[in-house]
Amino acid sequence: MNAPSVSIFNYFLVFIILLFITGIYCILVSFNLIRALIGLEVLIKAVTLLILLAGYTCGRTALAQAIVITLIVIEIVVMVVAGGIAFWAFRYNKTIDPRRLSNLKG
Amino acid sequence: MALNLILLSGLVLAAVWTVMTIRLIRAVVGLALTSAILAVIMYRLNSPLAAVFELSVCSGLISVIFITTVSFTQRISKERLLVRRRERLAKFWLLPIILVTAGLFLMQYLKIPDFVISAPSGSQDVREIIWNLRHLDLFGQILVLFAGIFGVVILFKTPDA
Numbered sequence: 001m002n003a004p005s006v007s008i009f010n011y012f013l014v015f016i017i018l019l020f021i022t023g024i025y026c027i028l029v030s031f032n033l034i035r036a037l038i039g040l041e042v043l044i045k046a047v048t049l050l051i052l053l054a055g056y057t058c059g060r061t062a063l064a065q066a067i068v069i070t071l072i073v074i075e076i077v078v079m080v081v082a083g084g085i086a087f088w089a090f091r092y093n094k095t096i097d098p099r100r101l102s103n104l105k106g
Numbered sequence: 107m108a109l110n111l112i113l114l115s116g117l118v119l120a121a122v123w124t125v126m127t128i129r130l131i132r133a134v135v136g137l138a139l140t141s142a143i144l145a146v147i148m149y150r151l152n153s154p155l156a157a158v159f160e161l162s163v164c165s166g167l168i169s170v171i172f173i174t175t176v177s178f179t180q181r182i183s184k185e186r187l188l189v190r191r192r193e194r195l196a197k198f199w200l201l202p203i204i205l206v207t208a209g210l211f212l213m214q215y216l217k218i219p220d221f222v223i224s225a226p227s228g229s230q231d232v233r234e235i236i237w238n239l240r241h242l243d244l245f246g247q248i249l250v251l252f253a254g255i256f257g258v259v260i261l262f263k264t265p266d267a
Contacts, residue, residue: 009218010216010218013212017212018118021201025125029198034175038172042121060230064153066235066243068153070240076164079172080171083174091178
């Protein structure tokens with residue numbers, strides 16, 4: 001690891017941790033399915049940046065890019081299916097507040 | 107270095123605005139902005155292909171999906187908006203304080219020790235790595251895409267179809 005990479009890794013990592021805190025706070029505090037998805041998106045952005053940063057500092061950006069492309073494909077599928085579930089939750093219950101989604105109680 | 111700091115600060119600020127704003131549609135715009143800034147950072151980290159993916163898919167396609175979902179929800183009235191604003195402020199006033207405190211603390215104390223990594227071996231071409239080294243990932247991606255397609259088909263299937 002060369003010297004510029006180490007300094008870059010240090011201060012990038014601080015902002016990645018801040019992004020993580022933002023996403024986790026959003027998921028914990030919001031009672032709204034779409035907001036929970038937005039929080040998950042912010043978390044995924046932090047993970048994406050961390051993978052690319054690791055690749056950059058090790059000099060393996062090509063491998064990091066290949067993994068990030070896989071991550072983005074999985075991300076889009078998760079968002080589409082979760083968005084569809086949120087849509088149907090709203091259609092049947094007229095709310096996207098998870099506390100009021102009580103139709104699934106057995 | 108200075109440009110990186112500005113971009114990273116913009117990234118975190120856009121994420122915070124996304125999380126804290128009241129209207130969902132503004133949150134979606136904030137998320138697209140976060141993705142766009144992340145794409146610029148990716149480009150600066152010598153990852154142009156991932157940056158293009160991030161910009162087109164995350165900033166474009168995911169925003170469209172979110173806007174479509176949000177368009178089905180009901181718009182809240184102005185009175186309800188004021189109540190919601192107070193509720194949201196009560197929930198989220200702590201977030202900027204946590205972020206500033208954590209940022210200052212980490213800037214001061216987070217020091218990754220220097221360690222030696224062996225020089226990268228093998229190809230440095232993304233296409234070669236995707237098609238030769240990580241071809242099992244491609245198989246997984248296809249499976250995940252099919253799972254998503256079938257999931258959406260089942261979710262949006264009407265009873266008489």
